[in-house]
Amino acid sequence: MKNIKKAIGLSLFALSFGTMYGCAFENKKETLITQVSITPPHKHVSNTVKIALLLDTSNSMDGLIDQAKSQLWDIVNKFAYVKARCGNDPNPDYIRPNLEIALYQYGNDQLSSNEGYIQQVLGFSGDLDEISEKLFSLKTNGGEEYCGTVIQTSLNQLDWGKNPDHLKMIFIAGNEPFTQGKINYKDAVTNAKEKNIIVNTIFCGNYEQGVSTEWKNGAVLTGGDYIAIDHNKHVVHIDTPYDAKIVQLNSKLNTTYVSYGTLGKAKLEKQYLQDSNAMEVEEAVAVKRAVSKSSRLYNNPTWDLVDASDDKDFDVKKIDKEQLPEVLKNKTDKEIETYIEAKKNERKKIQSEIIELNKQRDSFIAKNQKENATGDLESAMLNAIKKQAEKKNYKWDE
Numbered sequence: 001m002k003n004i005k006k007a008i009g010l011s012l013f014a015l016s017f018g019t020m021y022g023c024a025f026e027n028k029k030e031t032l033i034t035q036v037s038i039t040p041p042h043k044h045v046s047n048t049v050k051i052a053l054l055l056d057t058s059n060s061m062d063g064l065i066d067q068a069k070s071q072l073w074d075i076v077n078k079f080a081y082v083k084a085r086c087g088n089d090p091n092p093d094y095i096r097p098n099l100e101i102a103l104y105q106y107g108n109d110q111l112s113s114n115e116g117y118i119q120q121v122l123g124f125s126g127d128l129d130e131i132s133e134k135l136f137s138l139k140t141n142g143g144e145e146y147c148g149t150v151i152q153t154s155l156n157q158l159d160w161g162k163n164p165d166h167l168k169m170i171f172i173a174g175n176e177p178f179t180q181g182k183i184n185y186k187d188a189v190t191n192a193k194e195k196n197i198i199v200n201t202i203f204c205g206n207y208e209q210g211v212s213t214e215w216k217n218g219a220v221l222t223g224g225d226y227i228a229i230d231h232n233k234h235v236v237h238i239d240t241p242y243d244a245k246i247v248q249l250n251s252k253l254n255t256t257y258v259s260y261g262t263l264g265k266a267k268l269e270k271q272y273l274q275d276s277n278a279m280e281v282e283e284a285v286a287v288k289r290a291v292s293k294s295s296r297l298y299n300n301p302t303w304d305l306v307d308a309s310d311d312k313d314f315d316v317k318k319i320d321k322e323q324l325p326e327v328l329k330n331k332t333d334k335e336i337e338t339y340i341e342a343k344k345n346e347r348k349k350i351q352s353e354i355i356e357l358n359k360q361r362d363s364f365i366a367k368n369q370k371e372n373a374t375g376d377l378e379s380a381m382l383n384a385i386k387k388q389a390e391k392k393n394y395k396w397d398e
Helices: 004-011 028-035 062-079 128-137 147-157 185-194 207-212 215-220 243-254 264-281 283-292 333-368 376-390
Strands: 048-056 082-085 098-106 118-125 167-174 198-204 226-229 394-396
Touching: 048 147, 062 128, 062 264, 062 283, 062 376, 098 128, 098 147, 118 128, 118 147, 128 264, 147 167, 147 185, 167 376, 185 198, 185 215, 198 207, 198 215, 198 376, 207 215, 207 226, 215 226, 226 376, 243 264, 243 283, 243 333, 264 283, 283 333, 376 394
Parallel strands: 048 098, 048 167, 167 198, 198 226
Antiparallel strands: 082 394, 098 118
16 A cells, blocks of 8 residues: 555554553553552553554555544544453453554565565554654655565564453555465464454455455454545544643643653653644644543653652652753752642643543534544544454443
């Protein structure tokens, strides 16, 4: 398929700390987020959704890329409200699963022919800023599209884990015959099924053409969904009276992040850059990203002291003061703790304001949006995810 590079963006569902054992005891860091208001403090459980996006970055897919850029945060925001049940307990504690995204590009002749014109752009990650960055970095160019090869490569290279409670999915998008390449797609999808991985195929073009070029069969063999979309469809965003205020609050939200460690400064700069990328697409996209940053899925304990302080084992005394921002370098441990707590309270207040404004925004859009105005890519992915997630006892809040 000739461009899907950005299509991946939509994949962007976004963030998490992956674990190998969903519905199992976790280490303290990994359970901090999932146990808040979800499970009793003594019950450390987690679950993980793993999604690999295999995107054709050959020519001809600019429309799909545009859809992906604009719909990435829609998917993340919907996913923020998913919850999962562990095992078959008739009266279960539902938990909020982590989300990990991996990204591959294929079919680009700037990639190595020895590797089958395939590249792993990102291994499984729950870092939403990193996922966004990789999405915006993709460039299209003509090439050979080998679907079976890229599927098999993702199976070999990624750590899918062995926990049967985890939802593991591949979304592959393109518009060339599914049969190309040295590796037979039937062998690749059979290997995926043996690993409890569902393959979903997105054909960019006519439904029947996708059927005749084996895209549908590639999905059916693993119990996945086959979807044909109009990748050139232009999604019209509705401006609302709440957009400007949400964008303004997002700027205030950024001031509550307190970077630390060797990567802190670079990660903070990346946060600003991805805000800018979203705004360059359209203000509505920047608004959606701001909403994502106010959800449970946007969590950065590896570089932000506010998120890191949620760990009950967090200890200011263990922080290298030389790797703190200038405003904290000469402060006492008590002063640093007070500063972090103030930023945490400020962040919660801003996030609550954004969430409340977004509810009004959603209501406004629902009243003014025309039928079938949503993006094809977003709808296709969300429908497949919801359907397959139900089989793993996942559900969405009303």
